[in-house]
Amino acid sequence: MQDLLKNLRIVINPKVFVKDPQSSDLGQRIVEQGIQLISETGFERFTFRKLGERIGSNESSIYRYFENKHKFLIYLNSWYWGWMEYRLVLMTNSIADPRKRLDKALEVLTQKVEADPTFAYIDEVALNNIVVNEHFKPFLTAEVDQENKEGYFEVYKRLVGRFGQMISACCPQYPYALSLASTVLSSSLHQYFLQAHFPSLTDCTDPGAHGTFFRQLVFSTVTAAAND
Amino acid sequence: MQDLLKNLRIVINPKVFVKDPQSSDLGQRIVEQGIQLISETGFERFTFRKLGERIGSNESSIYRYFENKHKFLIYLNSWYWGWMEYRLVLMTNSIADPRKRLDKALEVLTQKVEADPTFAYIDEVALNNIVVNEHFKPFLTAEVDQENKEGYFEVYKRLVGRFGQMISACCPQYPYALSLASTVLSSSLHQYFLQAHFPSLTDCTDPGAHGTFFRQLVFSTVTAAAND
DNA sequence: GCAAACATAATAGTATTACTATCGTTTTTC
DNA sequence: GAAAAACGATAGTAATACTATTATGTTTGC
Numbered sequence: 001m002q003d004l005l006k007n008l009r010i011v012i013n014p015k016v017f018v019k020d021p022q023s024s025d026l027g028q029r030i031v032e033q034g035i036q037l038i039s040e041t042g043f044e045r046f047t048f049r050k051l052g053e054r055i056g057s058n059e060s061s062i063y064r065y066f067e068n069k070h071k072f073l074i075y076l077n078s079w080y081w082g083w084m085e086y087r088l089v090l091m092t093n094s095i096a097d098p099r100k101r102l103d104k105a106l107e108v109l110t111q112k113v114e115a116d117p118t119f120a121y122i123d124e125v126a127l128n129n130i131v132v133n134e135h136f137k138p139f140l141t142a143e144v145d146q147e148n149k150e151g152y153f154e155v156y157k158r159l160v161g162r163f164g165q166m167i168s169a170c171c172p173q174y175p176y177a178l179s180l181a182s183t184v185l186s187s188s189l190h191q192y193f194l195q196a197h198f199p200s201l202t203d204c205t206d207p208g209a210h211g212t213f214f215r216q217l218v219f220s221t222v223t224a225a226a227n228d
Numbered sequence: 229m230q231d232l233l234k235n236l237r238i239v240i241n242p243k244v245f246v247k248d249p250q251s252s253d254l255g256q257r258i259v260e261q262g263i264q265l266i267s268e269t270g271f272e273r274f275t276f277r278k279l280g281e282r283i284g285s286n287e288s289s290i291y292r293y294f295e296n297k298h299k300f301l302i303y304l305n306s307w308y309w310g311w312m313e314y315r316l317v318l319m320t321n322s323i324a325d326p327r328k329r330l331d332k333a334l335e336v337l338t339q340k341v342e343a344d345p346t347f348a349y350i351d352e353v354a355l356n357n358i359v360v361n362e363h364f365k366p367f368l369t370a371e372v373d374q375e376n377k378e379g380y381f382e383v384y385k386r387l388v389g390r391f392g393q394m395i396s397a398c399c400p401q402y403p404y405a406l407s408l409a410s411t412v413l414s415s416s417l418h419q420y421f422l423q424a425h426f427p428s429l430t431d432c433t434d435p436g437a438h439g440t441f442f443r444q445l446v447f448s449t450v451t452a453a454a455n456d
Numbered sequence: 457g458c459a460a461a462c463a464t465a466a467t468a469g470t471a472t473t474a475c476t477a478t479c480g481t482t483t484t485t486c
Numbered sequence: 487g488a489a490a491a492a493c494g495a496t497a498g499t500a501a502t503a504c505t506a507t508t509a510t511g512t513t514t515g516c
Binding site for chain 2: 041042044045133134135136137139140141142144145148153157160161175176177178179180181182183186187190191193194197198200201202203204209212213216217219220221223224225
Binding site: 047048049059060063068069 | 472473
Protein backbone atom coordinates (compact mmCIF):
# COMPACT_ATOMS: atom_id res chain seq x y z
CA MET A 1 0.00 0.00 0.00
CA GLN A 2 2.85 2.33 0.78
CA ASP A 3 3.98 1.96 -2.83
CA LEU A 4 0.51 2.45 -4.14
CA LEU A 5 0.48 5.88 -2.56
CA LYS A 6 3.98 6.99 -3.49
CA ASN A 7 2.73 9.55 -5.93
CA LEU A 8 0.24 11.18 -3.63
CA ARG A 9 0.25 14.88 -2.98
CA ILE A 10 -1.74 16.97 -0.58
CA VAL A 11 -3.43 19.56 -2.76
CA ILE A 12 -3.41 23.10 -1.45
CA ASN A 13 -5.33 26.15 -2.62
CA PRO A 14 -2.95 27.94 -5.02
CA LYS A 15 -3.99 31.33 -3.65
CA VAL A 16 -2.02 30.51 -0.51
CA PHE A 17 1.33 30.57 -2.30
CA VAL A 18 2.94 32.64 -5.05
CA LYS A 19 4.86 29.73 -6.51
CA ASP A 20 4.12 26.11 -5.61
CA PRO A 21 6.85 24.98 -3.20
CA GLN A 22 6.24 21.37 -4.24
CA SER A 23 7.47 22.28 -7.73
CA SER A 24 11.14 22.84 -6.93
CA ASP A 25 13.97 21.76 -4.74
CA LEU A 26 14.24 25.17 -3.11
CA GLY A 27 10.52 25.21 -2.42
CA GLN A 28 10.70 21.86 -0.69
CA ARG A 29 13.63 22.98 1.43
CA ILE A 30 11.70 26.09 2.40
CA VAL A 31 8.82 23.96 3.64
CA GLU A 32 11.00 21.29 5.23
CA GLN A 33 13.28 23.65 7.12
CA GLY A 34 10.51 26.17 7.75
CA ILE A 35 8.66 23.50 9.71
CA GLN A 36 11.75 22.78 11.76
CA LEU A 37 12.49 26.44 12.44
CA ILE A 38 8.96 27.34 13.53
CA SER A 39 8.71 24.18 15.59
CA GLU A 40 11.96 25.03 17.37
CA THR A 41 11.56 28.75 17.98
CA GLY A 42 7.86 29.50 17.66
CA PHE A 43 6.09 31.43 14.95
CA GLU A 44 6.64 34.92 16.39
CA ARG A 45 10.40 34.62 16.27
CA PHE A 46 10.37 33.03 12.84
CA THR A 47 11.43 35.28 9.94
CA PHE A 48 12.13 34.63 6.28
CA ARG A 49 15.59 36.06 6.83
CA LYS A 50 16.44 33.41 9.42
CA LEU A 51 14.95 30.69 7.24
CA GLY A 52 17.05 31.93 4.32
CA GLU A 53 20.21 31.70 6.39
CA ARG A 54 19.27 28.22 7.52
CA ILE A 55 18.76 26.82 4.04
CA GLY A 56 21.70 28.76 2.56
CA SER A 57 19.39 30.83 0.43
CA ASN A 58 18.13 34.35 0.36
CA GLU A 59 15.20 36.08 2.01
CA SER A 60 14.09 37.49 -1.32
CA SER A 61 13.95 34.02 -2.84
CA ILE A 62 11.52 32.85 -0.19
CA TYR A 63 9.26 35.79 -0.96
CA ARG A 64 9.01 34.37 -4.44
CA TYR A 65 7.21 31.36 -2.93
CA PHE A 66 5.16 32.93 -0.15
CA GLU A 67 3.74 36.43 0.07
CA ASN A 68 4.41 36.64 3.81
CA LYS A 69 4.95 34.48 6.84
CA HIS A 70 1.29 34.41 7.76
CA LYS A 71 0.46 32.78 4.45
CA PHE A 72 3.31 30.37 5.01
CA LEU A 73 1.65 29.32 8.26
CA ILE A 74 -1.66 28.94 6.48
CA TYR A 75 0.09 26.75 3.93
CA LEU A 76 1.50 24.52 6.66
CA ASN A 77 -1.86 24.32 8.38
CA SER A 78 -3.59 23.47 5.12
CA TRP A 79 -1.09 20.73 4.55
CA TYR A 80 -1.63 19.38 8.03
CA TRP A 81 -5.41 19.29 7.77
CA GLY A 82 -5.21 17.92 4.25
CA TRP A 83 -3.04 15.14 5.55
CA MET A 84 -5.49 14.49 8.41
CA GLU A 85 -8.34 14.29 5.92
CA TYR A 86 -6.40 11.84 3.77
CA ARG A 87 -5.67 9.66 6.79
CA LEU A 88 -9.27 9.87 7.94
CA VAL A 89 -10.61 8.71 4.59
CA LEU A 90 -7.96 6.02 4.20
CA MET A 91 -8.55 4.52 7.61
CA THR A 92 -12.34 4.68 7.78
CA ASN A 93 -13.37 4.08 4.19
CA SER A 94 -13.69 0.32 4.46
CA ILE A 95 -15.60 0.33 7.75
CA ALA A 96 -19.33 -0.09 7.22
CA ASP A 97 -20.59 -0.04 10.80
CA PRO A 98 -21.17 3.59 11.80
CA ARG A 99 -20.06 3.17 15.41
CA LYS A 100 -16.86 1.36 14.51
CA ARG A 101 -16.25 3.95 11.88
CA LEU A 102 -16.67 6.82 14.29
CA ASP A 103 -14.42 5.06 16.75
CA LYS A 104 -11.70 4.77 14.13
CA ALA A 105 -12.19 8.38 13.11
CA LEU A 106 -11.70 9.49 16.69
CA GLU A 107 -8.54 7.45 16.89
CA VAL A 108 -7.12 8.96 13.72
CA LEU A 109 -8.02 12.52 14.68
CA THR A 110 -7.01 12.55 18.33
CA GLN A 111 -4.14 10.13 18.68
CA LYS A 112 -0.56 11.27 18.93
CA VAL A 113 0.89 12.05 15.52
CA GLU A 114 3.60 9.83 14.08
CA ALA A 115 5.87 10.32 11.08
CA ASP A 116 4.35 9.32 7.74
CA PRO A 117 6.92 8.05 5.24
CA THR A 118 4.50 8.65 2.37
CA PHE A 119 5.45 12.32 2.36
CA ALA A 120 9.19 12.58 2.22
CA TYR A 121 10.13 16.12 3.09
CA ILE A 122 7.43 16.77 5.70
CA ASP A 123 8.17 16.06 9.33
CA GLU A 124 4.63 15.40 10.55
CA VAL A 125 5.61 15.31 14.21
CA ALA A 126 7.22 18.76 14.07
CA LEU A 127 4.28 20.02 12.04
CA ASN A 128 1.84 18.72 14.65
CA ASN A 129 3.94 20.49 17.23
CA ILE A 130 3.40 23.73 15.33
CA VAL A 131 -0.34 23.21 14.99
CA VAL A 132 -0.63 22.44 18.71
CA ASN A 133 1.45 25.39 19.84
CA GLU A 134 0.20 27.95 17.37
CA HIS A 135 -3.26 26.50 17.68
CA PHE A 136 -5.67 28.69 15.79
CA LYS A 137 -3.30 31.51 15.12
CA PRO A 138 -3.99 31.38 11.38
CA PHE A 139 -7.63 32.10 12.13
CA LEU A 140 -7.11 34.71 14.79
CA THR A 141 -6.48 37.78 12.70
CA ALA A 142 -8.54 40.76 11.71
CA GLU A 143 -8.55 39.40 8.16
CA VAL A 144 -10.21 36.02 8.90
CA ASP A 145 -13.38 36.79 7.06
CA GLN A 146 -11.60 37.97 3.94
CA GLU A 147 -9.26 34.99 4.00
CA ASN A 148 -12.15 32.65 4.56
CA LYS A 149 -13.81 34.09 1.46
CA GLU A 150 -10.64 33.39 -0.50
CA GLY A 151 -10.98 29.75 0.48
CA TYR A 152 -7.87 29.46 2.65
CA PHE A 153 -9.61 27.26 5.18
CA GLU A 154 -11.49 24.94 2.83
CA VAL A 155 -9.54 21.84 3.84
CA TYR A 156 -10.30 22.30 7.50
CA LYS A 157 -13.94 22.99 6.82
CA ARG A 158 -14.21 19.87 4.69
CA LEU A 159 -12.61 17.79 7.41
CA VAL A 160 -15.04 19.05 10.05
CA GLY A 161 -17.88 18.31 7.63
CA ARG A 162 -16.74 14.72 7.06
CA PHE A 163 -16.23 14.09 10.73
CA GLY A 164 -19.61 15.63 11.50
CA GLN A 165 -21.26 13.28 9.03
CA MET A 166 -19.69 10.30 10.76
CA ILE A 167 -21.18 11.50 14.03
CA SER A 168 -24.56 12.01 12.40
CA ALA A 169 -24.43 8.52 10.92
CA CYS A 170 -24.37 7.12 14.46
CA CYS A 171 -27.30 9.17 15.58
CA PRO A 172 -29.22 11.08 12.92
CA GLN A 173 -31.44 12.82 15.48
CA TYR A 174 -28.49 14.42 17.31
CA PRO A 175 -28.66 18.07 16.27
CA TYR A 176 -25.14 19.20 17.11
CA ALA A 177 -22.92 16.94 15.02
CA LEU A 178 -20.95 19.81 13.49
CA SER A 179 -20.43 21.58 16.79
CA LEU A 180 -19.29 18.31 18.34
CA ALA A 181 -16.94 17.67 15.44
CA SER A 182 -15.33 21.10 15.60
CA THR A 183 -15.17 20.88 19.38
CA VAL A 184 -13.33 17.56 19.33
CA LEU A 185 -10.84 18.73 16.71
CA SER A 186 -9.94 21.97 18.44
CA SER A 187 -10.10 20.53 21.95
CA SER A 188 -7.81 17.67 21.12
CA LEU A 189 -5.14 20.16 20.12
CA HIS A 190 -5.89 22.23 23.17
CA GLN A 191 -5.57 19.24 25.51
CA TYR A 192 -2.18 18.40 24.01
CA PHE A 193 -1.17 22.00 24.59
CA LEU A 194 -2.26 21.82 28.21
CA GLN A 195 -0.47 18.53 28.73
CA ALA A 196 2.74 20.19 27.62
CA HIS A 197 2.40 23.52 29.40
CA PHE A 198 -0.41 23.34 31.99
CA PRO A 199 -0.55 19.78 33.31
CA SER A 200 -2.68 20.93 36.24
CA LEU A 201 -5.53 21.64 33.82
CA THR A 202 -5.82 18.11 32.40
CA ASP A 203 -6.24 14.58 33.59
CA CYS A 204 -4.68 13.16 30.47
CA THR A 205 -1.20 12.41 31.63
CA ASP A 206 -0.60 8.78 30.80
CA PRO A 207 -0.76 7.82 27.13
CA GLY A 208 -4.18 6.51 26.20
CA ALA A 209 -6.08 8.77 28.57
CA HIS A 210 -6.32 11.47 25.91
CA GLY A 211 -8.03 9.14 23.46
CA THR A 212 -10.27 7.59 26.12
CA PHE A 213 -11.42 11.02 27.26
CA PHE A 214 -12.61 11.99 23.79
CA ARG A 215 -14.06 8.57 22.99
CA GLN A 216 -16.17 8.65 26.15
CA LEU A 217 -17.16 12.25 25.51
CA VAL A 218 -18.40 11.59 21.99
CA PHE A 219 -20.04 8.22 22.55
CA SER A 220 -21.76 9.28 25.77
CA THR A 221 -23.20 12.31 24.03
CA VAL A 222 -24.28 10.48 20.92
CA THR A 223 -25.72 7.52 22.84
CA ALA A 224 -27.65 9.75 25.19
CA ALA A 225 -29.14 11.59 22.21
CA ALA A 226 -30.11 8.28 20.57
CA ASN A 227 -31.96 7.16 23.71
CA ASP A 228 -34.07 10.27 23.97
CA MET B 229 -27.10 43.08 46.32
CA GLN B 230 -25.76 45.48 43.73
CA ASP B 231 -25.00 47.93 46.52
CA LEU B 232 -23.46 45.29 48.69
CA LEU B 233 -20.89 44.67 45.97
CA LYS B 234 -20.16 48.26 45.04
CA ASN B 235 -16.67 48.16 46.49
CA LEU B 236 -15.62 44.96 44.80
CA ARG B 237 -12.45 44.75 42.76
CA ILE B 238 -11.09 41.99 40.63
CA VAL B 239 -7.63 41.34 42.03
CA ILE B 240 -4.87 40.87 39.49
CA ASN B 241 -1.32 39.61 39.94
CA PRO B 242 0.79 42.78 40.37
CA LYS B 243 3.55 41.30 38.23
CA VAL B 244 1.32 41.84 35.20
CA PHE B 245 1.46 45.63 35.47
CA VAL B 246 4.08 48.22 36.33
CA LYS B 247 1.62 50.55 38.04
CA ASP B 248 -1.88 49.47 38.99
CA PRO B 249 -4.27 50.99 36.44
CA GLN B 250 -7.07 50.85 38.99
CA SER B 251 -5.16 53.41 41.08
CA SER B 252 -5.58 56.45 38.84
CA ASP B 253 -7.84 58.12 36.39
CA LEU B 254 -5.36 57.73 33.56
CA GLY B 255 -4.96 54.04 34.34
CA GLN B 256 -8.68 53.48 34.19
CA ARG B 257 -8.92 55.32 30.89
CA ILE B 258 -6.11 53.15 29.52
CA VAL B 259 -8.03 50.00 30.40
CA GLU B 260 -11.40 51.34 29.36
CA GLN B 261 -10.33 52.66 25.98
CA GLY B 262 -7.80 49.88 25.44
CA ILE B 263 -10.63 47.38 25.56
CA GLN B 264 -12.58 49.39 23.00
CA LEU B 265 -9.62 49.81 20.68
CA ILE B 266 -8.58 46.15 20.70
CA SER B 267 -12.18 45.05 20.35
CA GLU B 268 -12.61 47.32 17.32
CA THR B 269 -9.37 46.74 15.45
CA GLY B 270 -7.91 43.49 16.78
CA PHE B 271 -4.86 42.98 18.92
CA GLU B 272 -2.29 42.94 16.09
CA ARG B 273 -3.18 46.43 14.93
CA PHE B 274 -3.37 47.79 18.46
CA THR B 275 -0.44 49.94 19.59
CA PHE B 276 0.18 52.05 22.67
CA ARG B 277 0.71 55.00 20.37
CA LYS B 278 -2.81 54.69 18.94
CA LEU B 279 -4.25 54.20 22.41
CA GLY B 280 -2.39 57.31 23.59
CA GLU B 281 -3.90 59.36 20.78
CA ARG B 282 -7.35 58.01 21.58
CA ILE B 283 -7.25 58.96 25.24
CA GLY B 284 -5.46 62.25 24.62
CA SER B 285 -2.39 61.02 26.39
CA ASN B 286 1.09 59.93 25.50
CA GLU B 287 2.57 56.59 24.52
CA SER B 288 5.26 56.95 27.17
CA SER B 289 2.66 57.41 29.88
CA ILE B 290 1.04 54.09 29.02
CA TYR B 291 4.38 52.34 29.32
CA ARG B 292 4.42 53.46 32.94
CA TYR B 293 1.40 51.24 33.52
CA PHE B 294 2.18 48.27 31.31
CA GLU B 295 5.54 46.90 30.23
CA ASN B 296 4.26 46.00 26.78
CA LYS B 297 1.10 45.25 24.89
CA HIS B 298 1.31 41.53 25.49
CA LYS B 299 1.15 42.10 29.25
CA PHE B 300 -1.73 44.46 28.70
CA LEU B 301 -3.59 41.61 26.99
CA ILE B 302 -2.73 39.30 29.87
CA TYR B 303 -4.10 41.93 32.23
CA LEU B 304 -7.37 42.08 30.33
CA ASN B 305 -7.62 38.30 30.20
CA SER B 306 -6.90 38.04 33.91
CA TRP B 307 -9.63 40.54 34.59
CA TYR B 308 -12.05 38.62 32.40
CA TRP B 309 -11.38 35.26 34.05
CA GLY B 310 -11.38 36.86 37.49
CA TRP B 311 -14.77 38.29 36.70
CA MET B 312 -16.00 34.89 35.48
CA GLU B 313 -14.78 33.29 38.68
CA TYR B 314 -16.57 35.91 40.76
CA ARG B 315 -19.79 35.34 38.85
CA LEU B 316 -19.40 31.59 39.12
CA VAL B 317 -19.01 31.71 42.87
CA LEU B 318 -21.77 34.27 43.32
CA MET B 319 -24.30 32.32 41.29
CA THR B 320 -23.58 28.80 42.48
CA ASN B 321 -22.62 29.30 46.10
CA SER B 322 -26.09 28.88 47.51
CA ILE B 323 -26.98 25.80 45.46
CA ALA B 324 -26.55 22.60 47.44
CA ASP B 325 -27.59 20.00 44.86
CA PRO B 326 -24.52 19.10 42.76
CA ARG B 327 -26.44 18.66 39.51
CA LYS B 328 -28.31 21.92 39.84
CA ARG B 329 -25.08 23.56 40.79
CA LEU B 330 -23.28 22.23 37.74
CA ASP B 331 -26.17 23.29 35.58
CA LYS B 332 -25.92 26.82 36.90
CA ALA B 333 -22.16 26.81 36.46
CA LEU B 334 -22.55 25.83 32.83
CA GLU B 335 -25.03 28.62 32.34
CA VAL B 336 -22.71 31.20 33.87
CA LEU B 337 -19.66 30.03 31.95
CA THR B 338 -21.14 29.46 28.50
CA GLN B 339 -23.98 31.94 28.14
CA LYS B 340 -23.63 35.12 26.18
CA VAL B 341 -21.91 37.83 28.17
CA GLU B 342 -23.88 40.87 29.28
CA ALA B 343 -22.72 44.16 30.75
CA ASP B 344 -22.16 44.12 34.51
CA PRO B 345 -22.84 47.47 36.17
CA THR B 346 -20.82 46.44 39.24
CA PHE B 347 -17.63 47.35 37.40
CA ALA B 348 -17.97 50.81 36.03
CA TYR B 349 -15.20 51.35 33.53
CA ILE B 350 -15.10 47.84 32.08
CA ASP B 351 -17.21 47.02 29.05
CA GLU B 352 -17.68 43.30 29.60
CA VAL B 353 -19.26 42.71 26.21
CA ALA B 354 -16.34 44.25 24.35
CA LEU B 355 -13.94 42.39 26.62
CA ASN B 356 -15.67 39.11 25.85
CA ASN B 357 -15.36 40.00 22.20
CA ILE B 358 -11.59 40.29 22.68
CA VAL B 359 -11.33 37.01 24.55
CA VAL B 360 -13.33 35.23 21.85
CA ASN B 361 -11.39 36.71 18.95
CA GLU B 362 -7.93 36.58 20.45
CA HIS B 363 -8.82 33.29 22.04
CA PHE B 364 -5.70 31.85 23.62
CA LYS B 365 -3.26 34.31 22.19
CA PRO B 366 -1.90 35.19 25.64
CA PHE B 367 -0.90 31.55 26.05
CA LEU B 368 0.42 31.00 22.58
CA THR B 369 3.89 32.44 22.83
CA ALA B 370 7.34 30.98 23.23
CA GLU B 371 7.39 32.39 26.77
CA VAL B 372 4.32 30.53 28.11
CA ASP B 373 6.24 28.39 30.50
CA GLN B 374 8.15 31.29 32.00
CA GLU B 375 5.01 33.39 32.27
CA ASN B 376 3.16 30.50 33.82
CA LYS B 377 5.88 30.24 36.47
CA GLU B 378 5.43 33.92 37.22
CA GLY B 379 1.80 33.19 37.98
CA TYR B 380 0.22 35.16 35.14
CA PHE B 381 -2.44 32.53 34.54
CA GLU B 382 -3.37 31.73 38.14
CA VAL B 383 -6.91 33.07 37.83
CA TYR B 384 -7.70 30.92 34.85
CA LYS B 385 -6.21 27.85 36.48
CA ARG B 386 -8.23 28.44 39.63
CA LEU B 387 -11.40 28.80 37.59
CA VAL B 388 -10.80 25.52 35.76
CA GLY B 389 -10.12 23.88 39.13
CA ARG B 390 -13.38 25.14 40.63
CA PHE B 391 -15.40 24.12 37.63
CA GLY B 392 -13.70 20.72 37.60
CA GLN B 393 -14.68 20.21 41.23
CA MET B 394 -18.29 20.91 40.41
CA ILE B 395 -18.14 18.24 37.73
CA SER B 396 -16.49 15.80 40.12
CA ALA B 397 -19.17 16.48 42.73
CA CYS B 398 -21.76 15.12 40.31
CA CYS B 399 -19.79 11.98 39.61
CA PRO B 400 -16.75 11.32 41.77
CA GLN B 401 -15.70 8.29 39.75
CA TYR B 402 -15.44 10.25 36.47
CA PRO B 403 -11.69 10.55 35.95
CA TYR B 404 -11.56 13.43 33.48
CA ALA B 405 -13.22 16.29 35.34
CA LEU B 406 -10.38 18.73 34.74
CA SER B 407 -10.07 17.89 31.07
CA LEU B 408 -13.80 18.28 30.68
CA ALA B 409 -13.72 21.60 32.51
CA SER B 410 -10.92 23.02 30.40
CA THR B 411 -12.53 21.65 27.25
CA VAL B 412 -15.86 23.33 27.95
CA LEU B 413 -14.25 26.67 28.78
CA SER B 414 -12.08 26.82 25.68
CA SER B 415 -14.64 25.25 23.37
CA SER B 416 -17.35 27.65 24.38
CA LEU B 417 -15.16 30.52 23.24
CA HIS B 418 -14.26 28.62 20.13
CA GLN B 419 -17.90 27.94 19.27
CA TYR B 420 -18.70 31.64 19.61
CA PHE B 421 -15.78 32.35 17.30
CA LEU B 422 -17.10 29.88 14.74
CA GLN B 423 -20.61 31.29 14.98
CA ALA B 424 -19.21 34.69 14.06
CA HIS B 425 -16.76 33.67 11.35
CA PHE B 426 -17.40 30.07 10.29
CA PRO B 427 -21.10 29.37 10.68
CA SER B 428 -20.78 26.25 8.53
CA LEU B 429 -18.76 24.64 11.32
CA THR B 430 -21.42 24.91 14.03
CA ASP B 431 -25.03 24.02 14.61
CA CYS B 432 -25.43 26.71 17.24
CA THR B 433 -27.13 29.42 15.27
CA ASP B 434 -30.25 30.28 17.21
CA PRO B 435 -29.77 31.58 20.75
CA GLY B 436 -30.02 28.84 23.30
CA ALA B 437 -28.51 26.17 21.10
CA HIS B 438 -25.02 27.03 22.32
CA GLY B 439 -25.97 26.44 25.95
CA THR B 440 -27.98 23.32 25.17
CA PHE B 441 -25.08 21.81 23.24
CA PHE B 442 -22.71 22.14 26.21
CA ARG B 443 -25.30 21.10 28.80
CA GLN B 444 -26.04 17.90 26.88
CA LEU B 445 -22.35 17.28 26.34
CA VAL B 446 -21.44 17.56 30.00
CA PHE B 447 -24.45 15.81 31.49
CA SER B 448 -24.38 12.94 29.00
CA THR B 449 -20.72 12.35 29.77
CA VAL B 450 -21.08 12.61 33.52
CA THR B 451 -24.24 10.51 33.63
CA ALA B 452 -22.72 7.80 31.47
CA ALA B 453 -19.71 7.65 33.77
CA ALA B 454 -21.96 7.41 36.82
CA ASN B 455 -23.81 4.43 35.32
CA ASP B 456 -20.69 2.42 34.64
C1' DG C 457 2.99 79.13 50.61
C1' DC C 458 6.65 76.59 48.95
C1' DA C 459 9.75 72.92 48.06
C1' DA C 460 10.12 67.98 47.28
C1' DA C 461 8.12 64.24 45.22
C1' DC C 462 5.46 62.43 41.87
C1' DA C 463 2.68 61.95 37.58
C1' DT C 464 2.33 63.01 33.04
C1' DA C 465 3.66 64.95 28.36
C1' DA C 466 6.74 65.74 24.53
C1' DT C 467 10.39 64.63 21.78
C1' DA C 468 13.98 62.02 19.96
C1' DG C 469 16.23 57.97 19.08
C1' DT C 470 17.19 52.71 18.35
C1' DA C 471 16.85 47.96 16.86
C1' DT C 472 14.04 44.90 14.57
C1' DT C 473 10.70 43.48 11.44
C1' DA C 474 8.36 42.79 7.24
C1' DC C 475 8.61 43.73 3.52
C1' DT C 476 9.80 46.05 -1.83
C1' DA C 477 12.79 47.15 -5.61
C1' DT C 478 16.58 46.57 -8.37
C1' DC C 479 20.08 44.24 -10.60
C1' DG C 480 23.40 40.76 -11.63
C1' DT C 481 24.27 35.81 -12.16
C1' DT C 482 23.16 31.22 -12.88
C1' DT C 483 20.29 27.56 -14.61
C1' DT C 484 16.89 25.64 -17.48
C1' DT C 485 14.53 24.97 -21.72
C1' DC C 486 13.25 24.89 -26.28
C1' DG D 487 22.93 29.03 -28.07
C1' DA D 488 19.51 32.53 -27.07
C1' DA D 489 15.53 33.55 -24.28
C1' DA D 490 13.27 32.86 -20.25
C1' DA D 491 13.04 31.66 -15.71
C1' DA D 492 15.00 31.11 -11.20
C1' DC D 493 17.92 32.56 -7.78
C1' DG D 494 21.14 35.55 -4.94
C1' DA D 495 22.81 39.90 -3.13
C1' DT D 496 22.23 44.35 -1.71
C1' DA D 497 19.87 48.40 -0.50
C1' DG D 498 16.09 50.79 1.04
C1' DT D 499 11.46 51.89 3.42
C1' DA D 500 7.73 52.27 6.67
C1' DA D 501 6.06 50.63 10.82
C1' DT D 502 6.59 48.75 15.25
C1' DA D 503 7.94 48.29 19.94
C1' DC D 504 10.13 50.03 22.57
C1' DT D 505 14.03 53.30 25.69
C1' DA D 506 15.92 57.58 27.28
C1' DT D 507 15.75 62.16 28.42
C1' DT D 508 13.90 66.27 29.62
C1' DA D 509 10.24 69.38 30.52
C1' DT D 510 5.87 70.54 32.59
C1' DG D 511 2.27 70.30 35.66
C1' DT D 512 0.17 68.59 40.21
C1' DT D 513 -0.04 66.96 44.71
C1' DT D 514 1.56 66.64 49.38
C1' DG D 515 3.66 67.62 53.71
C1' DC D 516 5.08 70.99 56.72
